[in-house]
Amino acid sequence: MTTGVLVLWGLVGCFMCLQQLRLGADAMGQASAYDRALYAALPNWYDSLFAIAVLTGLVGAVLLFMRRASARPFLIASLVATIAQFGWLFASTDIVAHKGASETLGLPFVIIAVAAFTLWLVGHARLKGWAV
Template sequence: MASFLRQRPPAWFRIVAVILLLWGLMGAASVYLHVAYGADMDPKATDWDRAYYAALPGWFTPVYAVAVGGGLLGAIALLMGSRLAKPLFIVSLIAVVVQFGYVFLGTDMLARKGAAITVPFPLFIAAVAAAQVWLADLAQRRGWIG
């Protein structure tokens, strides 16, 4: 019966959901490169970069995969009109916070590379993850997903 109450989402919502799907696919490619090549994916990798990748704890890559996978699956859920989008995006956001919390608090990356180089992109990633949660919540409240 709930599917009869679902409202048709506006065109901008579908466009944003497709952009989030593409974002998730780019993230999946990044996880693959991280696993397959580590620091060697960057031809300018320094000895510090190689040591950093080698010293990452065993839980780091699974958390990275959950961050990306939750976002990707959440975008798919949005496009399918599923209420699973919000919890998937929440899991993704939590994993993003854990991942970058470790990078910034558990390593000397800030001291080595500087905030101007290391902070902007992770901050953007966290902002996108938070916006995904907000969008899924909005979609649920407006009846665009059920």
Template sequence: MTTTKPNTGFWIIAVLALLWNLMGVFQYLSTTLWADAIKEALPPEQVALMDALPSWYSYVFAVAVFAGVIGSLLLLIRKKLAVPVLGISLLAVLVQMGYWLFATDVMEVVGMSSVVMPLVVIIIAIFLYFYSKGAAQKGWLR
């Protein structure tokens, strides 16, 4: 398949995807490097939620955000490898957010507002995966 030049929207989405995923890396690093400072600012119930997370949760979080950054960079350099890498990010997001929403008491502790950000993250991860697949099918990726 020959590659074709992507439209302007592709470049806007790829740059926004990278910025979004870099914010995810910042969030990951914040919760790992500055966990104590974050916990000092939270109510005890929320600290208990964070402390009760299994050790694998942090690894899945890392896979989600770092695969997202790599996948976004691959989009920017127009590589088909972006599709499976963003797929890995999506899978990790689904595991991470699914656990957070359904295996913890976050909705009882924080309320229904605790659902908003995880849903936004899931929706964006789904979008980026399927957008990368579409970009590959249109010949924008090599």
């Protein structure tokens, strides 16, 4: 059950990444002038890092669903890419000052927490003999 939800979470992440690649700043709805300027200023590698984060997370979740301990390197890559993506965004832009912490920090913290939980789960599954 939990691993199925994690696969669904990964699919949603991939969909959101595709939306951002396709729609840019308008991916989350009608973008403000600030959102458009922020998105235009993102480095070229930012979308690639987003894609790496969600694709490795999805592969890791699918492998965990299949009870494979080989999910671990994918989940590590996903967590590292996610932290790098959000870390750069918050350290290099004024998004928190402009939009406020309550609007900008919640979802990234949830995403990082889910990635960390998934990584913990594969280790726990391996210890319990659920994953080989």
